[in-house]
Amino acid sequence: MESTRKAIRVFDAFPKVPPSDTVGSYRGSYSTFVTYFFMVFLIWVQIGGYIDGYIDHQYSVDEIVRNTLDLNIDIVIAMPCKYLDANVRDVSEDLYLAEEILNFEGVNLPNAFWNMAKSKKSTITPDIDNVLSNSLEADFVAKGQRHNLELPSCRIFGSIPINRLEGDFHITAEGYGYRRPQVTPEELLNFTHFINEFSFGKFYPYIENSLDGTVQKTSNGRHTYHYNLKVVPTIYGKLGHEIDTNQYSVRMYETDNKYSPGIFIQYDFDPIKMSIIEQRLSFFQFVIKLVTIIGGLWVMASWLYRFMEKIIILTFGKEFARRGEEKKSGLLDDPIEEYESI
Structure with missing residues (x-):
């Protein structure tokens, strides 16, 4: 028995040193x-x-079948409302007369408003706490309203259902791009604009998107602005609460187009879904x-x-x-x- 104990003591990996020897x-x-x-x-x-x-970022194939979603718009243009057209067109050749649902409201803005500095157009991935604290869902109550169409500037706002396909939303002048009985006078052409809201999906008015706050000013009446958007479905989650929304990256360029001046926002949807989830x-x-x-x-x-x-x-x-x-x-x-x- 004693020999067995001695053999076992040989395997002691934690040698003891008496305090007197330290x-x-x-x-x-x-x-x-x-x-x-x-x-x-x-x-x-x-x-x-x-x-x-900690924040866990995961990318996966979007398994949810999304046929349609809302396009939320709030944009101010330095032209009278009665000379503006707003339409949506996608790769299925489906032309949607967005102006039938969007609201056109004439506004009188001071020149100082249009002297705002150009804002940076870059992809914005908001902080998860910021998203959840500002995820108050809202809706544009008015639809298809027309007010003060003669005023020098026009605010176009509302939500329109679109197909989840590659397409573009564009704002053009009467008689340019589409045949209309009325042609906008040359001296009134001005596509200086301010984008207050441009988002896809549920409308969260307090969540900042990449185009929100964008200001572009031009002195050329036949000027065209092109925005290319890549939309990515995004889920923010924290403590079991999830927000299903979309974010997008932006590329922008400008041209002079005497035949079809305006604002063209082209968009396409990624099949990849990004999940930003806080975990413990x-x-x-x-x-x-x-x-x-x-x-x-x-x-x-x-x-x-x-x-x-x-x-x-x-x-x-x-x-x-x-x-x-x-x-x-x-x-x-x-x-x-x-x-x-x-």
Whole structure:
């Protein structure tokens, strides 16, 4: 039985050192303080990360069959409403007379409004907290309303159902692009515009999209603005609450077109869906991760300390390395060495 116990003790991977055989030093104390500091810091960071969670970005094929969706528009153009046409056309050659649903409201804006600086057109991926806090669904109550059509500027707003196909929404002048009995006078052509809202899907008026706040100013009446949009279905999720919306990237260029001046916004839909979900580790995973980090830090600190001690011994010698160590007396101590040290 005793031989079996001795054989088992051979496999002890955790050797014990009695306190009487350990020696303290100033370098060891400083190293311990530094190690404890980093250990507390890492524990604090991991606890904060566990409480806050992390954002998981995933891309997948959009498995939802989406035949139609809403196009939400709120745009102001520096022309009277009675000279403007708004239409939607897609690759199926389906022409939708958007002006039958959109609202045309004449407004009188000061020149200072149109002197606003051009805004940057870039892809915007809002913060998940910002999306969820501003995800108040709304709707344009009025449809197909016409007011103050003679005023110098026109606000076009509303939601129109479109096919989920490649297409374009365009605003042109009467008599340009489509045959109309009325032709817009040359001196009134001006496609200076301000886009307050342009989004796809459910209308969340407080979520910022890539074209929101865009201002373009021109002095050429026969000027054309082209916007190319790539729409990506996007799901934002946090604490079980999900928002199904869309975001898009924008490319823009301008041309002079004497036959069909206007604003052309071309769009296409990606088959890829992006999911931005806030997740948290389980408590069991958090504990394992915390123990792993603490254990790894402790082992690395011991290795670094031993390596530092070796470097000191090789560089300055053993006598220099033993400075600052705790002095202990025992039966094996050299009395002559102790007498000389006194």
